[in-house]
Amino acid sequence: MKSDTLLVSAGRAHGNAVPVNPPVVRASTFLFDSLAAFQAAGKTPFDGPFYGRVGTPTTFAFEDAICALEAGHRSIATASGLAAISATLMAFAETGAHILVVDTVYEPVRRFCNRTLKRMGVETTYYDPTLGAGIADLIRPETTLIYLESPGSGTFEVQDLQAIVAAAKARGVATAIDATWATPLLLKPLALGIDVSIHAATKYIVGHSDGMLGVITTNAAVHDRVRAASQDLGSCAGVEECNLALRGLRTLGVRLERQGATALALAEWLETLPQVARVLHPALPSFPGHALWKRDFTGAAGLFSVELSDRTDGAAARFIDSLKHFSVGFSWGGFESLVLPMHPESRSLGLWSDLGPVIRLQIGLEDLEDLKADLAQALAK
Numbered sequence: 001m002k003s004d005t006l007l008v009s010a011g012r013a014h015g016n017a018v019p020v021n022p023p024v025v026r027a028s029t030f031l032f033d034s035l036a037a038f039q040a041a042g043k044t045p046f047d048g049p050f051y052g053r054v055g056t057p058t059t060f061a062f063e064d065a066i067c068a069l070e071a072g073h074r075s076i077a078t079a080s081g082l083a084a085i086s087a088t089l090m091a092f093a094e095t096g097a098h099i100l101v102v103d104t105v106y107e108p109v110r111r112f113c114n115r116t117l118k119r120m121g122v123e124t125t126y127y128d129p130t131l132g133a134g135i136a137d138l139i140r141p142e143t144t145l146i147y148l149e150s151p152g153s154g155t156f157e158v159q160d161l162q163a164i165v166a167a168a169k170a171r172g173v174a175t176a177i178d179a180t181w182a183t184p185l186l187l188k189p190l191a192l193g194i195d196v197s198i199h200a201a202t203k204y205i206v207g208h209s210d211g212m213l214g215v216i217t218t219n220a221a222v223h224d225r226v227r228a229a230s231q232d233l234g235s236c237a238g239v240e241e242c243n244l245a246l247r248g249l250r251t252l253g254v255r256l257e258r259q260g261a262t263a264l265a266l267a268e269w270l271e272t273l274p275q276v277a278r279v280l281h282p283a284l285p286s287f288p289g290h291a292l293w294k295r296d297f298t299g300a301a302g303l304f305s306v307e308l309s310d311r312t313d314g315a316a317a318r319f320i321d322s323l324k325h326f327s328v329g330f331s332w333g334g335f336e337s338l339v340l341p342m343h344p345e346s347r348s349l350g351l352w353s354d355l356g357p358v359i360r361l362q363i364g365l366e367d368l369e370d371l372k373a374d375l376a377q378a379l380a381k
């Protein structure tokens, strides 16, 4: 089945008179008619309703839908994208362990490593997103995890996923990727041999900027340790959010296609303008990671950045404040266009060590010509 077909029915119950979309089932407590039935359910608490923190039928429906799209072993819904990431990192954390984290990582992950994991005696090395097979030189006997994010947050460096997976497998090190930009449609991390695929479902999957949700999908080999860490942290997904995510999934294919197409058209046009120094978008042939993107991804999302030519103080703020159709706000993947300055100067590695003002654009479902005219008038200022 192709993804677009799967999106329509993924997570739906089978049988007679089932609702088209799995409804919200709210529960902390599920009742059993005997102690024996309760104890039997407790032997496999992840396989059906047992206690609300593990999930209700709504949670399971969302997890099943994502797992089908990712072709994984099992999926675990979490309270947020960051909760999915911290559970994964905790699964591979132990005193004296070493982890490799890409330098272009989503910034709150760096905070988790530098603050919480450090206090636990876990050492983090941040690696150049473009190093590829060179990752082998950074692997130590005590390395437990290579953490990837591709494209990188804010500046969109594309990692050589295949070379890194090969190096990790040769040394028996697990791999995890934040694949939020690609959604489960444009990249298949588990098929590439990555052990854990993470999505901030908050972004494209919920898709309407009105819910916080994360999801982890694993292969069979690492599932139990990731599940255990997620359970111990207790940051379970809300059932309303799982329902919103299931609803969002139904239109994910068309939203992504439209937003991706509008974004690429704008990126190609922006590249021709004198006010723009560089456009950071993996689908542009001029972008350094373009060939790797083309090899591993089947499309591009609607999120990219531009570097302004004008490096003088206040230029970026003047551009941002002049925009009419792009609001200032966190997050992305909703139906509305957003703009936010990035701060890649907090990083030490990567292609972009000499970047001027970098502005991230989240392209929504608005008309292409309206967005183009808006960007043109704001750039003129």
Ligand SMILES: *Cc1c(COP(=O)(O)O)cnc(C)c1O
Pocket: 080, 081, 082, 083, 106, 153, 178, 180, 181, 200, 201, 202, 203, 212, 213, 214, 331
């Ligand atoms: C937003 C984001 C997250 C975190 O998701 P939340 O749901 O906001 O916790 C993780 N990774 C990436 C790449 C993101 O953009």
